[in-house]
Amino acid sequence: MKTLRIKSKIWIAITFISFITIMVGVILTYYLYEKFYLEKQIERLEQQGNLLKKYYSSPIDHQKLNEMIHWTEESTNVHVILTEDPMQLSAGIPITGFPDSNLITFKERQQLLSGKEVIIIRNHPTFKQKILAVAVPLFKNKLLSGAIFIYQPIDDIYEPFKPLRTFMIIFIVVILFLLIWVGHKITNYLLKPLKEMENVSRKMATGDFSRQIIVQNEDEIGQLAISLNTMAKSLNDVEIKRNQFLQNVSHELRTPLSYVKGYTEAILEGVYKDPKEINHSLSVIQKETERLIRLVHDLLDLAQLEDDSYPMKKNPIVYSQLITDVVNNYELAFKNKQIHVNLDLDEDIIIEGDEDRLTQVLSNLIYNALNYSYNGKEILIKLSQNENQTFLKIQDYGQGIPKADIPHIFERFYRVDKARTRNKGGSGLGLSICSQIIKKHSGEIQVQSEEGNGTEFTIVIPCFIETE
Numbered sequence: 001m002k003t004l005r006i007k008s009k010i011w012i013a014i015t016f017i018s019f020i021t022i023m024v025g026v027i028l029t030y031y032l033y034e035k036f037y038l039e040k041q042i043e044r045l046e047q048q049g050n051l052l053k054k055y056y057s058s059p060i061d062h063q064k065l066n067e068m069i070h071w072t073e074e075s076t077n078v079h080v081i082l083t084e085d086p087m088q089l090s091a092g093i094p095i096t097g098f099p100d101s102n103l104i105t106f107k108e109r110q111q112l113l114s115g116k117e118v119i120i121i122r123n124h125p126t127f128k129q130k131i132l133a134v135a136v137p138l139f140k141n142k143l144l145s146g147a148i149f150i151y152q153p154i155d156d157i158y159e160p161f162k163p164l165r166t167f168m169i170i171f172i173v174v175i176l177f178l179l180i181w182v183g184h185k186i187t188n189y190l191l192k193p194l195k196e197m198e199n200v201s202r203k204m205a206t207g208d209f210s211r212q213i214i215v216q217n218e219d220e221i222g223q224l225a226i227s228l229n230t231m232a233k234s235l236n237d238v239e240i241k242r243n244q245f246l247q248n249v250s251h252e253l254r255t256p257l258s259y260v261k262g263y264t265e266a267i268l269e270g271v272y273k274d275p276k277e278i279n280h281s282l283s284v285i286q287k288e289t290e291r292l293i294r295l296v297h298d299l300l301d302l303a304q305l306e307d308d309s310y311p312m313k314k315n316p317i318v319y320s321q322l323i324t325d326v327v328n329n330y331e332l333a334f335k336n337k338q339i340h341v342n343l344d345l346d347e348d349i350i351i352e353g354d355e356d357r358l359t360q361v362l363s364n365l366i367y368n369a370l371n372y373s374y375n376g377k378e379i380l381i382k383l384s385q386n387e388n389q390t391f392l393k394i395q396d397y398g399q400g401i402p403k404a405d406i407p408h409i410f411e412r413f414y415r416v417d418k419a420r421t422r423n424k425g426g427s428g429l430g431l432s433i434c435s436q437i438i439k440k441h442s443g444e445i446q447v448q449s450e451e452g453n454g455t456e457f458t459i460v461i462p463c464f465i466e467t468e
């Protein structure tokens with residue numbers, strides 16, 4: 001079955017409700033009016049009947065009564081029949097002028113006999129139409145001697161309703177048109193933002209996040225629009241970051257590749273004659289190749305670390321041992337820069353972690369400290385703990401990081417000194433990798449730095465708690 005559009009649903013609801021309302025309204029008005037009007041008519045007929053009855057009971061001659069009857073018929077739209085033979089009323093004997101049937105039924109006659117007026121509303125065989133009639137009994141010497149039968153065809157009574165009916169039909173048509181118009185406005189007003197949202201989300205599906213929905217008010221639809229706008233914005237941000245990342249990657253790859261290409265071509269074309277020159281070129285090629293390998297390796301690492309399902313091989317580790325091992329690896333490099341490493345390590349501290357991954361973190365942080373430190377300075381490495389957390393501080397007295405750059409240093413490819421000589425050069429992936437790894441150890445990396453005075457990185461990770 002085809003699903004109805006919201007517009008159709010709203011329309012059906014509006015039409016249904018208005019139809020019912022109009023119908024009930026019209027029927028109720030019409031019915032009440034009619035009932036009231038009919039009652040008035042009956043009252044009038046009764047009054048006229050009773051007036052005529054007076055002439056019958058007073059001893060004025062018959063002529064006067066006939067005149068009055070004539071006058072009544074002339075001046076109003078009622079018909080009057082006077083019969084003075086009560087037997088003829090319903091005894092089955094034809095009445096003069098109405099040979100085929102009786103004016104009243106047996107039951108009605110009984111009522112007349114008891115002196116009461118009779119109200120008749122029915123299809124009368126004598127007049128072959130529906131009539132409203134009042135029969136007033138006439139008595140002579142306490143005996144029913146006749147009746148005044150005043151009647152009016154129902155059609156005549158309803159005559160004044162005819163213009164009313166036309167008016168009502170026109171009224172309903174006008175109201176219906178009005179409803180269609182208002183309904184159209186309302187549905188458009190309600191559906192416009194939805195339609196717009198549909199368009200915008202279609203655009204989003206094709207990767208265009210530039211369009212924002214204009215939020216007209218703060219109702220549920222407005223809220224939806226706001227959420228959609230927020231979603232579009234964050235998707236857009238993701239998209240921008242992704243593009244930036246790709247640009248960075250290709251840039252980082254291109255530079256060493258062009259070096260490799262340039263030097264190789266030069267050697268092949270015999271540009272360098274001196275074996276020393278050739279050797280130098282080859283060592284550049286080697287260095288750039290290593291750089292490429294490291295870059296690809298780091299990128300792969302990041303990709304894996306950012307995947308939530310990538311596991312850490314966690315084991316209890318003596319933290320101080322891990323730190324000493326990494327520092328020892330860089331011993332020669334420290335010596336070359338005349339940097340003294342000051343170790344202050346709590347040897348009781350045990351953590352649970354992935355040894356290789358944590359070595360990677362320490363290597364990068366310690367190498368950064370070494371790399372961005374001035375010659376002949378000191379590097380302080382301090383390990384401590386409280387009840388549930390361990391703190392490893394790595395402090396150098398080097399160039400520091402400008403305040404504005406601090407929030408960005410954990411971003412991929414972010415380097416403070418973008419135009420740094422290639423010799424010094426990392427790719428800016430180290431800290432991103434570190435922060436991902438520490439995150440996977442339920443910890444965090446804090447940084448404090450002052451430009452020109454040095455930098456302090458602190459790794460906070462939970463203590464190892466033995467569970468028996």
Ligand SMILES: Nc1ncnc2c1ncn2[C@@H]1O[C@H](COP(=O)(O)OP(=O)(O)OP(=O)(O)O)[C@@H](O)[C@H]1O
Pocket residue numbers: 364368369372373396398399400401409414415416417425426427428429430431432454455
């Ligand atoms: N101890 C530090 N002192 C001063 N600046 C630092 C320090 N550590 C990091 N930085 C700044 O933060 C940037 C990002 O560091 P990160 O380790 O991520 O990248 P990198 O060292 O440049 O390259 P990679 O580590 O990938 O070889 C560095 O380029 C440097 O500008």
Ligand SMILES: [Mg+2]
Pocket residue numbers: 364367368426430431
């Ligand atoms: Mg680094």
